[in-house]
Amino acid sequence: MKLNQKNQVQMLKTFPKGGIHPAENKITSSIAIKRMPVPKVVYVPIAQHIGVPSEIIVERKDKVHIGQVIAKSGGFVSSNIHSPVAGTVTKLDMIVDSSGYKKQCIVIRTDEKDESNFENKEYPLKKDITMDQKDILKHISDSGIVGLGGATFPSHVKLDLKNDNHVDYLLVNGVECEPYLTADHRLMLEKADEIIVGIQILMHALHIKQAVIGIENNKKDAIKVLKTASQVDERINVAALQVKYPQGSEKQLIKAIVNREVPKGGLPMDVGVIVHNVGTIFAIYQAVQYDIPLMERVVTVTGKKLDAPSNFWVKIGTPIKDLVEEVGGIPEGTRKIVNGGPMMGKAIKNTDVPVTKGTSGILIISEEEASRQESKNCIRCSNCVFVCPMGLEPHLLMTLSEKGLYERASAEDIMTCIECGSCSYVCPSHRPLLDYIRFGKNIVKKLQTVKN
């Protein structure tokens, strides 16, 4: 047993503590990315990223063109938002977004006569990096690029290094450990060369000497394609990783590839690493080489019962119902529609919710798959402790949050929880562990801000 484990570790890297392997269900991995037809109306929320919401700088009835800034960054940890279509601003309205609450949105009606909406420009591979460091960073910040893995952290904040020499590794996250999702997988297959150039741009801008692309071993074709593409630059390597959730989490990925542990409450920068998702790298490539701001992204629309699950290039702000229609409508017996993957995604209230920068997938789950079972008493099996990738005790954290013992929960490091949901997944008593932990985290965060 021990020998077997050791062999595996030698063969494929992974993070040592916890983790699970849910059924992969990557139905759409062999389906090429299609371009969604231009939507008639787009709903662009102003809070699509972590941090301060952007400030709206357009008014009702304003005409906007593709790529025009319609909401500008509201602070350092914030991001610009660009119009994904050419058209007219019809309203500034409150729309239910993926948070489940009504949030401010800019509603733009697409101009059917404007040809720029419908032309499909070809962008040939552009390998030469002409810009200097400052220009590159400015382009990234102006183009409204945020982490496209799902956390939507503004990228320019990650790249704002106080000490350049400090960072020696650029890790590129092509793990996509969430079941069902294949957006990053398809992007790596179809845009491998562009991603390599994107990596070179970042290495050039930040003077980083080494880059590693981390890909789980269930995407063998992507590993092969990127290995071939990366031969042009010997500083870039591809690491095949063991298939394990939540390997796509920043901290777990760093541990898996370079065997460094990010300190509690620290950032990857503290251990000399920067992590970017492959989607972000491609967006950076487009922004720097062609000056295209972040207006569209790859979204996997999937589900076991769908007629034609697929991957799409989708304009930010497209209502999810357009996507659902494109794959053949909501099948019978659907329990929920999830924004994101099945593990960390969030069920949405209705299909009017727009696609935002953080939408990596739309998952349509049936009754049998998604219904929660009745929660029973904890039987102290400690499965949740075994699978927690952060080395926490989820059962304890849940009880503490439930009983209102927030200070003890804080002492038990509730804030280091990455909300991966592995504990809820394995719990044989179907206890809502993550629900309570998330609630406890929220209260602890509030208490900490009050204290400060």
Added chain:
Amino acid sequence: MSISILYSVFLLTSLGAIAAIILYVVSKKFYVYEDPLIAKVDDILPAANCGGCGSPGCKAFAEKLVISEDISDLFCPVGGNNVMKQVAEILGKEVAEKDPTVAVLRCQGGCDVRPKTTEYQGPRSCAISSLVYGGETDCQYGCLGDGDCVDVCDFDAMYMDEKTGLPVIITDKCTSCGACVKACPRDIIEMRPRNKRDLKVFVGCLNLDKGGIAKKACEVACIGCSKCEDICPKDAVVMKDNLAYIDSELCTLCRKCVDVCPTHSIIETNFPPKKVKKPIEEKPKVELATKKETQLEVKAKVEVESEKPSTNA
């Protein structure tokens, strides 16, 4: 035989005597002086230990009352003016008089008028639900119906109405300790003055959405039409963000606003049913009232009728 009994009696008595001496000495030596007033005040306080005054329990509040020089901003909501007066007499300090209040629920969105559009399977707690999303209905301001307020009520003054899915406040039992106000993540419960017959007029809605959207989500939502504001003779109705609010200090309980509200989102409580025979100049109002009453009657009839077949079946 008798000696062994005597021995044990002697032994136990002497043990008891020694222990008594030790305890006496210790109690004298380590005596902590406590103001006898504290015990007196504590006796008067209602001993509910609800925390409504802001102190952790009645004893702590009694200490606070005795220690602080100015107690005009301290108040026991459960005991009310009566208790505070007695406290003032004992302590010889001045207390502020406050009008008695009672908790009211500012949401009428029961299951029949506010349709559920989604279903949530997570833990049933308002605090968690509100963290995750805007609720099972399309109204993101109203009651979530998971009963956090009922759980915190120490006086059994609240229960969940299974038919409507909303909490109900039993006014007679409510001590206005404010625990439910703190527990509600949506600030739906408000403390409003309680007068002798417990007459209240207030807006039973918190929906800030525009009229159409609010009405679509809930039949009895305030749609922000301002009719109540226009008709109020005392300017007690304030309109803000598509929502009316009735200032309890200015309101004279004339109930004109109740009649004009097109969505019946203004709640009146404990008023005697309006007399049908009234002076001639108030005729239009009477008509409205009778209409409402007949509507209610019809509703009641329908309910009775609908119940009959179910009992048969």
